[in-house]
Amino acid sequence: MLMHFQFKPLFENKNIPGWNFSFYYKKQRFTGIYHPTGKIEFTTNTPEQKDIDALTSQIHELMLFHVYE
Template identity: 55%
Template sequence: MIQHFNFKPLFENKQLPGWLISFFYKQQRYQAEYHKDGSIRFIGAKPAEEDLAIVEKMIHELMLFHVYD
């Protein structure tokens, strides 16, 4: 489960979509860019390959809830 999910716009002009996200997963901190097309680009470390699809699904759900609500 993702914990301490945080996001902020990538651009000062908030009309331009794109967000910097950070969160903890399995006691490891991760950072990524979330783009308007739903693509996620991890900055630095990324979750293990077997967890990646699960983490991306959780990120999409959180972004839908927080940003696109």
């Protein structure tokens, strides 16, 4: 499970979609960009391949809850 999930707008104009996010997983910090299309781009450490699907799903759920609702 990811912990300490945070996000902020990618652009100063908050009407332009796109967000930076960060979280901790297995005691390691990850950062990335959540694009308006739902594409997730990791900008620092990339999670192990076996964890990517689960983390991607969790990130989508958190972004939908916090940004789109």
